[in-house]
Amino acid sequence: MSNTDFELSPVSFSRVSRRGVLLGLTGPQLVTASIAVVIIVLSLYLAGGEGLIWTSPLWAATIALTWLPVAGRRAVEWVPLTGHWVARVAAKQTVYRKKITKPRPAGTLALPGDAAGLRMHLDPDTDAVMVHDPHNATLTVLLEVSHPAFVLLDPGEQERRVHAWGRVLATVCRSANIARLQVLERTLPDAGTGLSQWWAQHGHDDGSWVAGIYRDLVDRAGPAGERHITTLSLALDMRAASRPIRSAGGGVKGAAHVLRQEMTTLVSALRTADLRPGPWCGPGELAVMLRSAYDPQIAGTLERAGTLGRDLATAGPVAVDEHWGSLRTDSAHHAVLWISDWPRSQVYPGFLAPILLSSGIRRSLTLLCDPVRTDQAARSIRKLRTEYISDAAQRAKIGQIDDAQQTAEYRDVLRQEADMVAGHGVFRYTGLISVSADTETELEAAIAAIQQAAIQASLETRLLVGQQASAFVAAALPLCRGI
Numbered sequence: 001m002s003n004t005d006f007e008l009s010p011v012s013f014s015r016v017s018r019r020g021v022l023l024g025l026t027g028p029q030l031v032t033a034s035i036a037v038v039i040i041v042l043s044l045y046l047a048g049g050e051g052l053i054w055t056s057p058l059w060a061a062t063i064a065l066t067w068l069p070v071a072g073r074r075a076v077e078w079v080p081l082t083g084h085w086v087a088r089v090a091a092k093q094t095v096y097r098k099k100i101t102k103p104r105p106a107g108t109l110a111l112p113g114d115a116a117g118l119r120m121h122l123d124p125d126t127d128a129v130m131v132h133d134p135h136n137a138t139l140t141v142l143l144e145v146s147h148p149a150f151v152l153l154d155p156g157e158q159e160r161r162v163h164a165w166g167r168v169l170a171t172v173c174r175s176a177n178i179a180r181l182q183v184l185e186r187t188l189p190d191a192g193t194g195l196s197q198w199w200a201q202h203g204h205d206d207g208s209w210v211a212g213i214y215r216d217l218v219d220r221a222g223p224a225g226e227r228h229i230t231t232l233s234l235a236l237d238m239r240a241a242s243r244p245i246r247s248a249g250g251g252v253k254g255a256a257h258v259l260r261q262e263m264t265t266l267v268s269a270l271r272t273a274d275l276r277p278g279p280w281c282g283p284g285e286l287a288v289m290l291r292s293a294y295d296p297q298i299a300g301t302l303e304r305a306g307t308l309g310r311d312l313a314t315a316g317p318v319a320v321d322e323h324w325g326s327l328r329t330d331s332a333h334h335a336v337l338w339i340s341d342w343p344r345s346q347v348y349p350g351f352l353a354p355i356l357l358s359s360g361i362r363r364s365l366t367l368l369c370d371p372v373r374t375d376q377a378a379r380s381i382r383k384l385r386t387e388y389i390s391d392a393a394q395r396a397k398i399g400q401i402d403d404a405q406q407t408a409e410y411r412d413v414l415r416q417e418a419d420m421v422a423g424h425g426v427f428r429y430t431g432l433i434s435v436s437a438d439t440e441t442e443l444e445a446a447i448a449a450i451q452q453a454a455i456q457a458s459l460e461t462r463l464l465v466g467q468q469a470s471a472f473v474a475a476a477l478p479l480c481r482g483i
Helices: 027-054 056-067 075-090 113-117 155-174 193-202 209-220 242-247 251-272 283-294 296-304 374-397 404-421 440-456 468-476
Strands: 095-097 119-122 129-133 138-146 178-189 226-237 276-280 319-322 333-341 362-372 426-437 460-463
Touching: 027 056, 027 075, 056 075, 113 468, 119 251, 129 251, 129 283, 138 178, 138 251, 155 178, 155 251, 155 362, 155 426, 178 296, 226 251, 242 251, 251 276, 283 296, 319 468, 333 440, 333 468, 362 374, 362 440, 362 468, 374 404, 404 426, 426 440, 426 468, 440 460
Parallel strands: none
Antiparallel strands: 095 319, 119 129, 129 138, 138 226, 138 276, 178 226, 178 362, 333 426, 333 460, 362 426
C-alpha cells in the first residue's frame, strides 16, 4: 500500500467534563454550601432575623467560598492547595541543599523532595538502568527514540504514522502490567559533538599553529543550535504484576524479568511503526539527563566530556528553591505549565508544531499516558452514560434544557465507547510543559512565548502553583512520575 492510499484526516479530543456531584456543584462546593445552609437555618430558628444578621459574616464567607471565582477556580478549591503549601513552607520543605559531606545510601538517585526515595537497579541482561519507586510500587525503564521530522512528511505518510502510533498505544494498553507510558520531547543546545567527530576523523592535527587554532575553535564552539530529543519511559505496575513477579523469583529482580518482556514488546511495536528505538538507557545516560534538567548550562559540556558527570550518585541538583509559581535550581529558573484543555475543534495531527518548533526556548513537553483496563473503562463509560441520562431526565422535570456543553460531553462519551468497541486502547492523558531560562526576566518572556504558541496550537495552558517541585520532576525528568 502506498502513502497516497492514506488521506490526512482531522482528529478531535474529548472535552473535559464540567459535571459536578449534584446540581453542577463539586464535592468541596457541596460541603461549603451545606455549611452555609445549616448556619442560616440555625440562625433563623434560634434568633430569627437578628441572629441571621449576627451570623452573616459566617454564612456570607462560606457562600463566597462556594461560588466566588479566583484565578479560574472556585475559592474553595484553593483551600487545600494553599493549606498544603503553607504547611510545606513552615516545615522548610520548599528549600533543598545537597549535603556534600554526607554520603547518600547506595543505589539512590540523589534527587530532592518526593523523588528522594527512588532507587536504581542495573539489569544485567540488558545493561539498562531501572528506577524503582518503592512508594508507588513501579519499576521504570527508558530509551531514546529517533524519527523523521513529522511536519516535513507528506500528508499520506503522516496519516500512516499516526495509525502506526495508535497501534503502539493499543499494544501498551492491552498489557495489564503497565502503569504508565511517558513521552518526553525536550530541547537541548547543540554541544558541537558532530563538529568534534568530523575533526577527529578528517582533520589533520600535525601539531602546527594552524591545527592548534582550528582545534581550539572546535573545542570552544559550544552550542551552535538546538537539538530535539525524544525519550519513551515505561513503568511497570508491580502490584498488578505481582503474580508473574513471584513466578520470576520475586522482588526487584523478578520485576525486572517481567519488565524485560514488556520492553521487548514495546521495541517490536516501535519498529513496526517505523520508529527507530535506541538502546535502553544505562546509568550514565540517565545521569546526564537528570543533571542537564537541573543544570542546563552544563548540558553541552557533559555531552562533550565523555565519561564526566555520568554517575547517578552525583547527578542530582546541589540547590533547589521552590516558589509559589516557579522553581530555582543550580543554573536556571523553571516553571511548569499544565495543558488544562486540549483542542475543542477538529485539528490535524501536527497541531503541536507551534510548541515543538518554538526556537530559542529551553523547554520539555511531556505526555503522561495512564492505560485503563478494558473492563474498568467499560464500567466508567456505562456509569457516565447513566449519569448523563438521569441528569437530563431530572432537568426535564424541573423545566431545564440541555445546553451545548452537556450535549457535546455526552457525544464524547458515545464516541469513546465506539472507539473502545473498535479495539482502541483507553488512556488518561496529562500534558505538561516545563520552561527553563537563566534569569527570572527571561523565564517570564519564555512562558509568554510558550503560552502564545499554545494558543496557536488550540491549547489552553495554566501555570501550576504551589507544586512546582513535583511538577518539574514529572515534566522534565523521564521517570514516569505523576503529580
